[in-house]
Amino acid sequence: MFKRPRRTLKSAFLTFLIPIIVVFVTVTGTVSYLLAARQLEANAETSMNDTLVQTRDSLNEKLAAVLGDVTALGSNSELQMLIRRADQPGFKLQPRDYLTLAGSLDKLYTDHYAIIESVYLYYNQGRLSYYRKDRLQTERIPEPGRFFELPYTVASRIYWFNLTKNEWDPAGGRTAGLYQWIEGRDEARGGLIVIRLKEALFEAPLTAPEISPNGYLVLASTDGLAGFKTVESRYAAGEEELRRKLLEAPGAKGRFVLRSEAGQALTVVYDTLAINKWRLAAVYPEEELYSRIQYIQTITLSVVIAVIVLAVLSTGWLTNRITRPLSGLTRRVHTIREGRLEVELPDHPGDAEEIRILNRGIRDMLGRIRELLGQVEYEQEQKRLHELSVLQSQIQPHFLYNTLYSIKSLCDLGETKDASKMLAALSSYYRISISKGSPVIAVSAELEHIGQYLYIQQMRYGDTFHYETRVEEAMLNCRIVKLTLQPLVENAIYHGVKKVRRTGRIEVRGWIEEGVCLLQVKDNGFGMEPERLRLLQMALAEEGGESTPGIGYGVRNVHRRLQLHYGRDYGLTYESGPGEGTTVTVRFPYMEHA
Template identity: 30%
Template sequence: MRSIRTQMMLFFSLLIFVPIVISSANVYYALENYLEKQYVKQQAQSIDNLASELGEWRFKLQDLSLRLFGDRRVQQFLRYPNTAQTGEQLQRTTDFRQALQIYTSTNNAEVSIFVVRGNGTIYGDGLSAAYKSYIDSRIETARRGAGLPVWENAGEIGRIALFRQINDNETDLNRPIGYLFLLLDKREVDRIIGRYSVDAGQQYAVYDAAGSLELSTDPGISGAFLRRIGSEPRVSAQRTMQLDGESYITFAEKRSDWTLVSWIPEKEVLQPARELFFGILFITVALLCFSVFMVLFLSHRITKPLKMIQRKMKQIGEGVFIFKVPVVRNDEVGELAFAMNRMSDEIVSLIQKNREEEAKRRRIQLQTLEYQINPHFLYNTLDSVNMLARKHKDPIIADIVTYLSRLFRIGLNQGRELITVADEVRHVTYYLKIQEIRFSGQLYWQIHMDESIANVKMIKFLLQPLVENSINHGIRKRDEPGHIEICVRAEPDFIVLEVKDDGVGMNRERLEQVRQSLAAGSDDQEADHGFGLRNVHQRIQLHYGDRYGLELASESGQGTTVAIRLPNR
């Protein structure tokens, strides 16, 4: 069976978890779609602008190469080989060098300009062995271009190269007279691209149709992947491509024979969506923890009083009706606790009323028994008085009558139930004196009383039935005189009244039967001599409680001892 706490915890957890998970998934996928669309829109515009700026940069450098190509000073210098050191030739050389210096200074340090004569001589500032080797290796490529510009990524020298063949533009445009090489700083391209790089994972590349130029911000990317991106026939198209198990969002912009491509890992674009999702997940976990705490708190507030009421109901089933459930809340649980307390009070009231009625009934019965003096005793006593009066005119008769009157006087006690210990002892003393006269020479007795408890109150008529029981069932059944000893003493918190005789006693089986008769509380007045003992035993328990009563000890042929233990109050 599931407890209320478990059911509440499960209900509230589902109540919080399910809507949040559904909302989180919906927000995540909606945000993914939105981020991708916004990024595509933004990046499409960005790559278009970047392609335009790269086109302007390319046009500027190609325009520079055309101006150098058609510059008269360059044409004059290349058209006439340096065969003789004439004044005219020296002037051409001087003009040519001045022209190179002007073009170089005009374009700052981003462009290194070199001119190659037909005989292979290279002119230009900053010529290094690496540059010379590269230029020599590209003369044939420039010749095949037949005057058209050729772009190349000169990776071995760390530059971008723009070179072309210079033809004679005055006499024969098809006649080559030299070659022009522009070596460009790659950092200028990086600066242009950097102005359009917003995301850290965004990469760019540009390549030409001839395959000689290939520039990329990611050196590790393959040329095949770049051409896959640019192979889409549409302009400014965006797609998703896979490379090495990772998905990329790609863009391509084609301008003339150059293609600009861009790509970024899809996870970089969707990173905000994932961060938002994990944030929502964290909030969900926090809410679940909070809900568990609140469920434990609320269930404790609800189930604690309910469990207490459950325990009290169980006690009712076990017969315990006196209890109080604390009423600390003004709600349904508090009303239930109040109703339980009211039910307990009513049950206790009914039980108490029933007990009072039962006690009243027993008191009436016992009072009736108190006033019913044993007819045999009265008959025998009166018979003795009559016989003595006729046979003797002895003062003993006067004593018997005196003892009898005092006995009645103490026994009746003006209808009061309690007498002092001293009066109880005097009452049994008068009874014993009468019996001593009756059984002259057969009954001997003595009484010992602790005077410190003489004024302690007790219920009356306890010792006389015990003494009568000792005489009738103990001493009279033996063939020789018997003794009765009464001892009244004080113990810590108790008063002990003990009647001991040396009569015939009881065997173990009979003693156990009498003890069981006392415990059972049978009212069978025909049942042997146990009736007088039961009467005393029930009166004691009715007045003082079940802890008190008679205690019996007996041995066959040795006598019987009956003890009464009462509270010392």
């Protein structure tokens, strides 16, 4: 008898995949182009960041040199003595004073001639002055103007101002600079040093880098925006809006997108000058920077779309071939899915070898299902215990941070005894919280736990509240889910007694009633409005209560853990009224702790 060869899915796949491999090799070349395009994009981003960093470092270096000499000038003892003498009645400049002024300012000007436009020194409340500029100055020395109108805070502080029209020299261009107050007699305002920096100091670094045809660099500060390049009108950004967004941008460096006045999208990449916190930014139309990349991406996208269409059509053809022998098997599996495990799975001569293997595997699987069903109840119980453990582990850690900070503050103040007491209370608090990994503890341990918590909080907040604990002795050995009372007491402090001016009072009471343990946390705090109380009660009545407004995370966590451990008949109930405080009652069954 002729034996038909067994057909395999492997042979069907190989017949189809050979031409796919040919297509894949072709597509691989296209993908390489896409990767190259992405590399070009990454290079463009890197080049932009390098430009910003180099420009930032260059400006920082030059400004730092000037700042160092200005600081040294302001600290010059001879200059400070001269300014203090100038405040005395009948003061007249002596030849030595002229030498002191000329020597101090000329050295500063000479050392930084390439970037300093002029140096001004005012003293005797601005009535006397000294002036140094790059050409002989014969006209009247300018008045200090707006500088003496500014507030006087710290004498040693340096103040910077951005590029503006030099009102002291109308024939000149824009200047930026810095000024520093010099302390006079009795810590009063004695003198003022003003350094005006040349526009060329900023023009060269801001115009030299070639970002894109319509990209440019700007320098932003609280008093202005400096830029030099003129771009097409459709790419021009509003100067005030650009300056505001740069100053409001988070972090020392970053990027954001800005619309030009004509509605074009502009990318802004910024960095910060460490010397004076000015923002250096590159502004450019992204479409210009990535124009070449967009062309490559268009070609690649066309190829990808063609391959996708081919793959979809081929997959449909292949799926049709594969699903024919699988249709019968699918119907039988569907029967098993409906719960009828007595289904027959015979082998057919025309089936592929893989289908035969699947048949045998499903038959073996049916034999094991009954064993697995017996394990379901055990696994569900383990799942419930695991969920309880997860909820219990989610108690917020902020209490630890705040307490450690309070201990540090006590140590800083030299209150080592109080710090030691608080640290001991914190140790006991977390010893009970851990409780050797057990999810339940005795009521006595839970009361000790909140006692330590209240002790720590009272040390932190002083006499703003008092507390009292009264629990029947019979229920001290009852079992309770740990960390039940702490979130409730925390709410009583932060949402109750801390919101009223009077001294707060927190009471913790416990008793047994018809085989049910009741623990009650009561405060005389702010209380709740009727609508909020209604929402809270509705949330507690729902399954989980996660999506209901009006219920905090800590309350939901405690309520959920109690119901997971004891059932839906137990949990939390609330009573409250405006100005009457809040009472929360915990219900759980009486079970003695081993």
